[in-house]
Amino acid sequence: MSDNEQIGIRIVRRIQSVIHANTAELNAFDRPIGDGDHGTNLDRGFTAVLAKIESQSDQSLAAVFKTTAMTLISTVGGAAGPLYGTAFLRISTAIPELDGDHPRQVAAALTAALGGVQARGKATTGEKTMVDALAPAVEVSNAAVEEGADTVLVLERAATAARTGMEATIPMRATKGRASYLGERSIGHQDPGATSCYLIIQAVADVVRDGSTST
Amino acid sequence: MAVALVIVSHSQQVADGVRDIAEQMAGDQVVIRAAGGAADGSLGTNAEAIARAITEADQGDGVLILVDLGSAVLSTETALEMLGLDADRKVQLSNAPLVEGAVVAAVTASTGQTLEEVASAALDAKDMTKVVR
């Protein structure tokens, strides 16, 4: 079993533990502009994902992300289920196997994820959704690849861009999802989906960085 | 047969209840399936359960899907994609209000009208007269 086959489950473990640790905080972000369940939804989803992946024999990245997608779709319960589910589904087909050019594949995976979220939710940037964290991460990662950055750096930059994008949702007025029902009153609150999106990208960056320093 | 209905809600009780109300109006001529709640029974929507309900409801004359709000739409669209039905005109996702739309759709379906006619009647249920003065 190669390192590549292990990276999938390490990523899922880290995402699950980060989401689990931030469940209350994500719920708190969802309370003023949603129904207060974003953390609970994702914690339920990723906990189910991890259990499925621990018990499946095919640990290839494509298989791990495919299971992640299908499990999120059927267990999350909120908008984040179909959205992240479609994102992981697109990732699983975008990077069937890791080849030598990992930085480019990271950028391709992020690009595929954004394509999935937008195909499902039809949101563009500025609508106060997870797209506002994901889209800048895609842009920055592709630029970093062009500059010749290595995998760790591409992911670090993507995570930083996602965090900036997440913070930028605070003054936005929501025009998609449940928060859009609030109109003007959605202004002044950070979007929970953008927050979880940043946490997930940061989790992947941390796994890859830790993996590269320990070997 | 008749056009069938699928009721999607965040709450299983709401989905089941709307199905019951619509069934009472439509008699036993219209197949109505409910898909309510997240997989573990908490409030939420579940694309898998919705896909199952659509498959069970489908009698060949078309299926109209009525939803409550928020992720009910995303989950239903995901279900349609899972079923490979998104391009098929025989299944329609309605923007109608849930209770009023389901009642009007059920009665209209029970008169043997087409999916397009049932869908259009359900949409008009937005303006249902409940209090006549």
Place this chain on the structure above:
Amino acid sequence: MEEAQFTITNSAGLHARPAAHFVRTAAGFESSVRVRNLSRDAEREADAKSILSVMTLGIEQGHIISITVDGPDEAAAIEALRALVEGNIDK
């Protein structure tokens, strides 16, 4: 074209289930079926084959309705609707 007037006797009027029965019965005929509630607003006409349309008339127990049928099976339609309204529509 044929017209007939019936008095609504069932306690619920033409709401919910009885209205659905009425609409289904009317829809079973080729003829057009128009209905008015003479006890409320004799000018307002509804399509008897549309549940939404029938609901706008607010037909209650004791109201007199007028049904205008036009088409090849108009006589049969009037008879079927009479049987329904004067029989036990609540069932």
